[in-house]
Amino acid sequence: MIALTFVSKSQLAQVVIPVFIDDRLHDYVMKAKTYDLVPNSIHSKFDVDTSEFTDGNIEQQLSSDKNAAIVTYCYRGRRAQFAANRLKAMGYTDVVNGKNVAYIMSSLCQDDNVLIRQLYEKESSTYSYIVMDKASREAVLIDPVVETVERDMEVLNGLNAKLLYVLNTHVHADHVTGSGKLKQILNSRNDDSNIVKVQSVISKASGAEADIFVSNGDTVNFGEQVLTVKNTPGHTPGCVTYLLNNNSHAFCGDTVLIGGCGRTDFQGGDPNTLYDSVMNNIFSLPDETILYPGHDYKGRTCTTVGEEKLNNERLTKSKEEFFDLMVKRFDGSSYPKKIDSSLPANMKCGVYEL
Amino acid sequence: MIALTFVSKSQLAQVVIPVFIDDRLHDYVMKAKTYDLVPNSIHSKFDVDTSEFTDGNIEQQLSSDKNAAIVTYCYRGRRAQFAANRLKAMGYTDVVNGKNVAYIMSSLCQDDNVLIRQLYEKESSTYSYIVMDKASREAVLIDPVVETVERDMEVLNGLNAKLLYVLNTHVHADHVTGSGKLKQILNSRNDDSNIVKVQSVISKASGAEADIFVSNGDTVNFGEQVLTVKNTPGHTPGCVTYLLNNNSHAFCGDTVLIGGCGRTDFQGGDPNTLYDSVMNNIFSLPDETILYPGHDYKGRTCTTVGEEKLNNERLTKSKEEFFDLMVKRFDGSSYPKKIDSSLPANMKCGVYEL
Numbered sequence: 104m105i106a107l108t109f110v111s112k113s114q115l116a117q118v119v120i121p122v123f124i125d126d127r128l129h130d131y132v133m134k135a136k137t138y139d140l141v142p143n144s145i146h147s148k149f150d151v152d153t154s155e156f157t158d159g160n161i162e163q164q165l166s167s168d169k170n171a172a173i174v175t176y177c178y179r180g181r182r183a184q185f186a187a188n189r190l191k192a193m194g195y196t197d198v199v200n201g202k203n204v205a206y207i208m209s210s211l212c213q214d215d216n217v218l219i220r221q222l223y224e225k226e227s228s229t230y231s232y233i234v235m236d237k238a239s240r241e242a243v244l245i246d247p248v249v250e251t252v253e254r255d256m257e258v259l260n261g262l263n264a265k266l267l268y269v270l271n272t273h274v275h276a277d278h279v280t281g282s283g284k285l286k287q288i289l290n291s292r293n294d295d296s297n298i299v300k301v302q303s304v305i306s307k308a309s310g311a312e313a314d315i316f317v318s319n320g321d322t323v324n325f326g327e328q329v330l331t332v333k334n335t336p337g338h339t340p341g342c343v344t345y346l347l348n349n350n351s352h353a354f355c356g357d358t359v360l361i362g363g364c365g366r367t368d369f370q371g372g373d374p375n376t377l378y379d380s381v382m383n384n385i386f387s388l389p390d391e392t393i394l395y396p397g398h399d400y401k402g403r404t405c406t407t408v409g410e411e412k413l414n415n416e417r418l419t420k421s422k423e424e425f426f427d428l429m430v431k432r433f434d435g436s437s438y439p440k441k442i443d444s445s446l447p448a449n450m451k452c453g454v455y456e457l
Numbered sequence: 458m459i460a461l462t463f464v465s466k467s468q469l470a471q472v473v474i475p476v477f478i479d480d481r482l483h484d485y486v487m488k489a490k491t492y493d494l495v496p497n498s499i500h501s502k503f504d505v506d507t508s509e510f511t512d513g514n515i516e517q518q519l520s521s522d523k524n525a526a527i528v529t530y531c532y533r534g535r536r537a538q539f540a541a542n543r544l545k546a547m548g549y550t551d552v553v554n555g556k557n558v559a560y561i562m563s564s565l566c567q568d569d570n571v572l573i574r575q576l577y578e579k580e581s582s583t584y585s586y587i588v589m590d591k592a593s594r595e596a597v598l599i600d601p602v603v604e605t606v607e608r609d610m611e612v613l614n615g616l617n618a619k620l621l622y623v624l625n626t627h628v629h630a631d632h633v634t635g636s637g638k639l640k641q642i643l644n645s646r647n648d649d650s651n652i653v654k655v656q657s658v659i660s661k662a663s664g665a666e667a668d669i670f671v672s673n674g675d676t677v678n679f680g681e682q683v684l685t686v687k688n689t690p691g692h693t694p695g696c697v698t699y700l701l702n703n704n705s706h707a708f709c710g711d712t713v714l715i716g717g718c719g720r721t722d723f724q725g726g727d728p729n730t731l732y733d734s735v736m737n738n739i740f741s742l743p744d745e746t747i748l749y750p751g752h753d754y755k756g757r758t759c760t761t762v763g764e765e766k767l768n769n770e771r772l773t774k775s776k777e778e779f780f781d782l783m784v785k786r787f788d789g790s791s792y793p794k795k796i797d798s799s800l801p802a803n804m805k806c807g808v809y810e811l
Contacts, residue, residue: 223756225579254755261760261768362615401608402577404758406615414615 120165121201124149124177124186149186156189169194176201217328218262219352221395221404222255224248227278227441228400231255232354234347235264236326243268243325245345245354246397247281249453255281256288267325270304272356272397273342274311274449276370277439282313283452303452308334309341311450317343330354333384337377338365350388353408356397359385361406362416365397368433370446374426378418386412474519475555478503478531478540503540510543523548530555533674571682572616573706575749575758576609578602581632581795582754585609586708588701589618590680597622597679599699599708600751601635603807609635610642621679624658626710626751627696628665628803630724631793636667637806657806662688663695665804671697684708687738691731692719704742707762710751713739715760716770719751722787724800728780732772740766 121144145164148157165173173195175183180202187200220233227248233255235242242264247255259266266289269282282303290300302314304323317323323330323345330345335358342365344355357365359381367374385394390409411418417425439445475498499518502511519527527549529537534556541554574587581602587609589596596618601609613620620643623636636657644654656668658677671677677684677699684699689712696719699708711719713735721728739748744763765772771779793799 221575221758223577223758225756251756254757258757261764402579402605403608403612404575404577410615 120145120171120173122147122161122165122173122175122186122190124175124182147186149182149189151182151185154185154189156186162193165195170196173198174201175199216326217347219347219395220258220262222251222258224251224278226250228398229275229278230395230397230399230404231281232395233258233262233264234325234328234330234354235262236328239265239326241265241267241325241328243270243323243330244281244285245270246272246275246356247285249279249281249284252281252284252288256285265299266301267299268302268304268315268323270323270330270345270354271309271311271313271449272344272354272358273306273339274309274370274446275397276442276445276449277398278441279445279448280453286452306332306334306341306343308336309339311341312452319343335377335380335384337367337374337380338370338372340371340373340376342380344385346388350392352393352395353385353388354395355385359394359406359411359415359418360396361394361399361401361403361411362414364415364417366433367429368435369438369442374429375422377429378422378425381418386418474499474525474527476501476515476519476527476529476540476544478529478536501540503536503543505536505539508539508543510540516547519549524550526551526553528553528555570680571701573701573749574612574616576605576612578605578632580604582752583629583632584749584751584753584758585635586749587612587616587618588679588682588684588708589616590682593619593680595619595621595679595682597624597677597684598635598639599624600626600629600710601639603633603635603638606635606638606642610639619653620655621653622656622658622669622677624677624684624699624708625663625665625667625803626698626708626712627660627693628663628724628800629751630796630799630803631752632795633799633802634807640806660686660688660695660697662690663693665695666806673697689731689734689738691721691728691734692724692726694725694727694730696734698739700742704746706747706749707739707742708749709739713748713760713765713769713772714750715748715753715755715757715765716768718769718771720787721783722789723792723796728783729776731783732776732779735772740772 123144123146147161150157173190175187175198177183180200183202184200187198190198216237218235218237222231222233224231229246229248231247232245233242234245240263242259244255244266247269269285271280271282286301286303304315304317305311305313307316307318317332319332319334321332328348330347333344333346335342335344335355338357342356342358344353344358346353358377364377366372367377386408388408390407392408394406394408394411417428420428477498477500501515504511527544529541529544529552531537534554537556538554541552544552570591572589572591576585576587578585583600583602585601586599587596588599594617596613598609598620601623623639625634625636640655640657658669658671659665659667661670661672671686673686673688675686682702684701687698687700689696689698689709692711696710696712698710698712712731718731720726721731740762742762744761744766746762748760748762748765771782774782
């Protein structure tokens with residue numbers, strides 16, 4: 104039985120037979136054919152009720168060696184489990200349920216080949232992040248700011264990066280996103296339809312406009328790297344955290360800030376929801392996971408789950424204490440300076456047309 | 458023959474016999490006994506003129522298995538080569554010259570167990586760096602700023618770090634170093650002589666006061682991690698770069714900035730010297746080496762050797778063009794705002810008494 108952690112995609116295809124169960128092609132995997140994400144995948148339909156492969160030819164596609172390692176996976180992980188059981192009953196001895204697409208993709212990736220570049224915007228103390236697959240140079244940009252778009256493009260050019268997606272963790276109230284401006288500049292450079300257009304990504308729950316909407320469990324793929332979406336509502340209802348590969352890094356927007364968290368008194372924010380998001384989806388990550396926040400006002404650049412679980416002034420409290428503290432601290436007044444211009448603009452990728 | 462790269466210190470001690478040549482104990486290895494840096498080292502004097510071990514008992518200390526792997530090392534690497542040759546002549550078949558202390562120490566270290574935390578000071582756009590060995594929590598702080606000392610201490614506390622050394626890359630002209638203030642606060646906390654005092658480190662060539670003076674090839678050791686000092690004069694005569702472990706990261710102060718470099722028109726600066734420093738000691742590093750600069754004025758946080766070799770606006774020029782450009786750009790006027798107060802203070806670790 105091979106361990107799924109820390110093998111590359113090409114290694115996996117060499118040592119095991121990946122079997123993708125169910126052929127519905129979903130938009131949620133960024134319009135890529137899901138089963139193609141793992142090279143040399145065998146693709147088969149499976150009927151959970153009868154526990155049978157319904158394509159009929161699965162045995163012809165599999166190795167005649169019944170001891171060859173097989174990994175099954177599907178979108179959610181349920182069918183893959185039934186299919187793994189069925190394969191075992193058919194005499195295959197080394198079958199593992201690779202669970203869902205996000206799990207198998209993230210467990211296949213290492214960080215050796217990823218470059219993370221943190222960028223800072225002084226006025227709103229906002230952090231943006233370039234994450235690039237070094238081999239293919241395919242990259243994403245998380246939470247850009249409209250004022251620093253030129254700087255970001257310069258860094259991307261310096262890295263010879265191919266920007267595929269501009270992601271937002273949420274609809275920001277304190278600055279205007281650079282998504283629309285970046286798309287406008289980069290996508291108008293060339294009308295050659297062979298050149299991949301930059302696409303904007305935001306959560307479905309945000310209610311904002313974008314090219315691609317994501318929700319819990321979806322993946323954003325660039326080169327061999329994977330960002331997995333976790334819903335982490337509370338600061339706003341549409342907040343998400345993007346988890347890199349094996350949960351080595353989490354881009355958590357304003358859900359967790361260093362020593363604190365985003366406020367919860369406007370934009371549909373809710374202290375109890377934020378508390379649950381953090382406890383269930385962020386503090387449940389390994390202590391070593393590096394948290395990259397949306398802001399810091401003291402010049403600190405990142406933190407870890409372990410540090411925040413020990414030191415966070417708000418999120419080390421009980422849920423009740425946290426609620427009282429947030430309600431007292433943020434009473435719905437003293438809104439961010441730019442909220443009136445930021446919110447409507449950010450609902451449309453920063454005012455600019457898509 | 459074992460490869461020296463990417464084995465841990467404890468692994469090394471298991472698979473080879475490390476032999477440290479020459480017993481002079483030098484201050485330059487941070488007052489640690491040099492030969493103890495590699496566990497289970499055998500320690501022997503060696504006379505280069507006669508090419509003989511002068512302790513007499515080297516064969517009794519070595520394994521009776523003449524095929525056991527042996528690594529020799531010394532301070533500079535010269536004696537270690539002669540000693541390796543002598544051991545081969547004595548019939549030992551698997552002897553490698555581990556070169557000098559810095560080389561062997563850095564080649565033994567991986568970055569898996571190191572934490573780097575970048576910190577930003579807004580007014581002077583200065584970056585400081587905490588570098589910590591995760592296992593022992595021993596840490597150094599590079600280029601702190603006096604105004605952000607409390608913030609730095611808070612982060613160190615949050616990491617449960619034991620600060621051993623405060624390093625400066627050079628005598629800064631634009632801000633006052635936090636070295637003295639940090640020492641003052643941390644060392645006065647407790648009079649227990651068992652608690653290790655924080656020591657300040659700067660290059661001998663800087664002419665500034667400090668507890669420990671370093672120069673080319675010296676190492677700063679904390680836990681299993683090693684910073685190796687490279688002289689990189691030019692911005693000032695005393696500028697050094699601290700290289701982490703296998704040259705994965707270089708803390709280069711103002712010698713190379715992202716897309717540029719430090720000015721060279723005061724404090725004994727010299728464009729030709731800076732150019733040579735960069736070409737010989739920084740651009741000669743692997744393209745993947747991450748460069749952590751002393752400043753950035755555009756909110757960028759780091760760069761790589763490869764990017765600067767391609768994109769640096771000044772350092773991609775010829776030496777002659779670079780000289781002309783620097784002389785024209787910096788004519789000795791418009792000094793940094795704080796130069797008159799910073800320079801005398803920084804000669805003494807930031808005014809405060811050592």
